[in-house]
Amino acid sequence: MSVAIVCMTRPEGQTALTPNTSKSCSFADWNVSQSNLTSECDIPEISKLDDRFDWDKETQGFILGSFFLGYVLTQLPGGWLAGRYGGKHLYGWSMFVCAVATLLTPLAARTNVALLIVMRAVAGICQGVVIPCMQTLLSYWIPPLQRSTSVGFVYAGTQVGVMVAFPLCGVLCVDGFDGGWPSIFYVLGCLGIVWFLAWMYVVSDSPVSHPRISENEREYIVDTLKSELDISKKSSSTPWSKIFTSLPVWAIIVTHTCAEWGAYTFLTNIPSYMEDVLKFDIKKAGFLASLPYLGFWAVTNISAHLADCLRKRGYISTTTARKIFNSIGNMIPAIFIVIMGNVADDPGIAVAMLTLGVAMSGCQYGSGFIVNPVDIAPRYAGIILAISNTTGSLGGFFAPLAIGIITVDKTREQWKTVFYIAAAVYAFGAIFYAIFASGDLQSWARDETDNRVIEIQDETTKSEVKNIEEETTHL
Missing domain, CATH: 1.20.5 (Single alpha-helices involved in coiled-coils or other helix-helix interfaces)
Known part of the structure; x- marks a missing residue:
């Protein structure tokens, strides 16, 4: 949506274009930017530019933020349901509904902006169960000394999706069918339905119920997890009071919230920043916006593998590994964000800082707070991550709104303010986690x-x- 909304929105002060015959240009020659378009060209694909909306920055903020408002509503219910009944079907059918909502998004946008906001909220509600379900599934599938590598690899897949989606959306925005931007939602919605069919065939809630893995693999996984939970059982009761009074749990909640503020700041606003400040056209912005997530994917997998190697060889404890890599994943991005806000005169350096900053935050996913719930409470990992993802997702709702208000004039100074706030939030999360986090199985989680x-x-x-x-x- 962050790329699509740039194409969906008409530049401020511009009305629908009318063709003239003074000069002939192809649509590909045009930069869909916030600057006023010249009227010297006759535009063959005039409908592509007419089929846009007069949404101001605040309205755009509500559209982007509505997804995350819906997203927070199903975190806790998703974690509880996944822990009690398993994550496969809840995850699968929620993503199916999300795919259908994505397919209906162009119709909703052309009907009414309020209907579009509702449709984005529905998509958010469906995707709210994803992280809790995935964490629950991982707790029943991943042996303890393979957690960083396996969990990091799984969550790095989301960055591959972003990495592919940004340039794809940039191309579809300009050259796609049905006016350009609607094709983004049609293509991604269809891919979602294909994914649903594959998921329902391949995935099982646990090794015990999987019909196609070997007996040796099943026995190995079950035996290695026996010390932490009975893999044949789902959690029956939840020690809510002990969860909410546990400092290691609060360490995860706080650092997750801080990390997500920074992540959502970039995820929903990188294309706008590249257009407003760096003056890139939407095609170029789409491709460049994918670079940070390529780095994120690489750092997540490398840090996860390194953490597991150090733990297996006894060089560091699980607690130390989580604190070190989580601190790296918070503090280095904070430094690069501050630098980026001061080098907008050199787009090359700004893009490099952006890429490195987002990439290094992958250490949190490789061996930081994301893996931590499975360490301290595998039976309730989905619930714990649901709680932290709920508070973290509030950043997904408020960050776009705050950025829309702060960057109302789209100036370099206003964007610097956005980056300074994100850096301060990152630093606070790193410090809190370093003090209170733990990698040990908690007594109440047995x-x-x-x-x-x-x-x-x-x-x-x-x-x-x-x-x-x-x-x-x-x-």
Whole structure:
């Protein structure tokens, strides 16, 4: 939507164009920018420019933010339902509805802006279950010493999607069918339906219920997870009070919220920044906007692999690994964001800072807060990440609104303010997590039977120690 909305919105002060015959130009020669278009060209595809809307910056902010407003509503319900009944069907059918809503988006936009906002909110509601469902599925599939690598690889896939979508949307915006921008939603909606069919065939809630994996693989996964949870069971009750009073949980919540503010700032506004400040046309902006996510994908996988190697060899503990990589993923982007806000006169350096800043935030996904819920409470990992993603998604709603208000004149100074705020938020999240995070399984996250065994073992140990002391005294 962040690329599409640039094509969907008519530059301020411009009315629908009417053709003239003074000069002939192709639509590809035009830059769809915020500057006023000249009237020297006769435009064959006049409908592409006429089929746009007079939305001001605040309205655009509401359209972008409505997705995230819907997104926060299903985080907790999604986490609870996935933990209780499994994530496969909830995830799959939610994405199917999202794909249908995406296909209907052009019709909604051409009907009424309020209907478009509702449709984007529906898409957000459907996608709100994605992270909790995925975290729950991963907790039943990934052995402990493979978590960073496997979880990082899975979440890095979202960046591949962004990396492909930005340039694709840029091309469809200018050269697509049905006026350009509607083709973005038709193509992505159809891909969503194809994905749904593949998901429902391939995925199972756990190794126990999967019909096609080998018996050796099934036994290996089940055996390695026995110490943390009974893989044949779904969570029946949730220790809400212990979750909300756990400092390691709050460390995840706070740093996730701060990280998402920065991430959504870029995700929803990179194309606008490249157009407003760097003066790139929408095609070029679409391709350049994908570069940070290529870097993000690479850093996520590299950091995840490095973290697991260090943990397996005993060089660092899980807690230390999470704190180190999460701090890198927050502080380095904060530094690059500040630099980027001060080098807009050199677009090349600005793009480099943007790419490196977003890329290095991948350390959080490779071995930071994203993996952490499975460490401290695998049985409730979906619920914990749902809570943190709910607060984090508020940034997805408020960040576009704040940016729309701050950058009302689209000046370099206004964008610098946006970047300074994001840098400060990043830094706060890094500090809080470094102080309170943990990589150890929490006592309240164990199965009740496991806790009883531990209590018996403790009592037995105490009894043995007492007997030894008594024998020593007699001697």
